[in-house]
Structure formats: structure tokens, C-alpha cells
Amino acid sequence: MLKHAFYNLMSRAHRESGLRQLHTLERKLPSKDVRFAVPFVYHGKGFFKTIEPRQNPEEIETLYKAVLELSPRRILEIGTARGGSLYLWIQAASEDATIVSIDLPGGKFGGAYPACRVPFYHSFARSGQTLNLLRRDSHQAETLDEVGRIFCDKPIDFVFIDGDHTYEGVKADFQDYGTLVRPGGLIGFHDILPRPDLPEIQVDRFWKELRDKYDCEELIGREGSGRKIGIGLIHVGNNGLFF
Secondary structure (H helix, E strand, O other): OHHHHHHHHOHHHHHHHHHHHHHHHHHHOOOOOHHHHHHHHOOOOHHHOOOOOOOOHHHHHHHHHHHHHHOOOEEEEEOOOOOHHHHHHHHHOOOOOEEEEEOOOOOOOOOOOOHHHHHHHHOOOOOOOEEEEEOOOOOOHHHHHHHHHHOOOOOEEEEEEOOOOOHHHHHHHHHHHHHHEEEEEEEEEEOOOOOOOOOOOOHHHHHHHHHOOOEEEEEOOOOOOOOOOOEEEEEOOOOOOOO
């Protein structure tokens, strides 16, 4: 409690210090290719201590390169957490992109970033980009409606599903938002490998159902690259998705 009280007291100073460090790193790493490193080398203080993605670096780097090649104008992320993957998608996006990141405060699977990080995350966006942070449940109809409104009901280029990791939860996110992705777009899933240490994580069950139905790719880190969690990637075909 005392630690959090101190963090609250120092929140503004820690945020400004973190922003200075981010801007310094970006000046030193000016190209999008090398900015993949930024969330992994950034080290802040207090509520802004880290933005490192909870991902295997090799797996998320492969996905980052695919998104970078796509240069998406409309991105949806489900599961913001530390903001590391959000930072990467913003870097990979086009200069005029609209990005939406949904995170459930108090969510079981890594949600609940403190509200003081909202302006910090907004600072990730470049001048021509628009970032929308929705602190709500992705499964609610109101959230789906809000996503459609933000994107003006235009198709999405890239969706990254990394929120509710239960079988029912990840399936609902795919069914609700996968159909919004344009032909030629990408849909990514985190945690597609079995997690016997955390049986409540059941993304692998749903991923097995998708592999034979769609053009799927599995991004699995090599031995020695860190904990292998697995990222699944669907390349949406010319006719979009059908259930």
C-alpha cells in the first residue's frame, strides 16, 4: 500500500521521465524495423516501470514484421496490459492509422492497467494517427458497436486477440471481431500452445479448430528464445471469413 501511495504521488514525474526515455530511444532507433527493440529495452519507474510485451521475443518479432509489411490503417487489439504490443502495432501502422485497444479493468488475464497510464499510451501514437483506448469488456454488444463507430464501419486490417484466454472467451472475440477483418488482412492469437501450468488458458483448444478451416500460420520460437507460448496467425482470404 505504501509503495502504491508513493507511485501515485510520483505518477506525473515518472510518466514524464518515461516519455523522455521513449523519445530518446526513438531518436536513436529511427526506423520502424529497429523500433521493435524499444519495448524490450525501456525501463521506467513506478506505474511506468515497463512496457515489455508478455510474449516470446522471437514470436512477437515475426508477427511484428508481418504487420509492418501490411502497413495497416485500421488496427484492433484485444488486451492492452503493459502496452508493449500496442506500441509495436502503432509503429507498424500507417501514418494515418486508427488504432483501438480494448482492455477490461480487473480482467483475469492481465488487464487492469492503472488509469494513469492512459495518457502515457496515447503518447505512443504519431501525429497523424488516432488511438482509442476502450477500458471495457470486449464481449459486450456496446463494445462491438463502439468499435464499429470508431472505424466508421470500415473493414479492419489487423486484429490481435490477446484478452480473455478461456475457450469461450477467445471464440467469442474471434466470432465478434474476426468478421470485421478485410480480405487480405491478418488475425493474430496469443497463447496457442497448451499451457498445462495454467489450465484456465484454453486458446490452444480453439486454435486447433481454426487450423483446418483457414490459411493459418504458427509462429513458434526456437529453443533458447525464451518461454515458447505460440502466436497463431490467420491470413484472411479473398472472400473474408465464414463460420
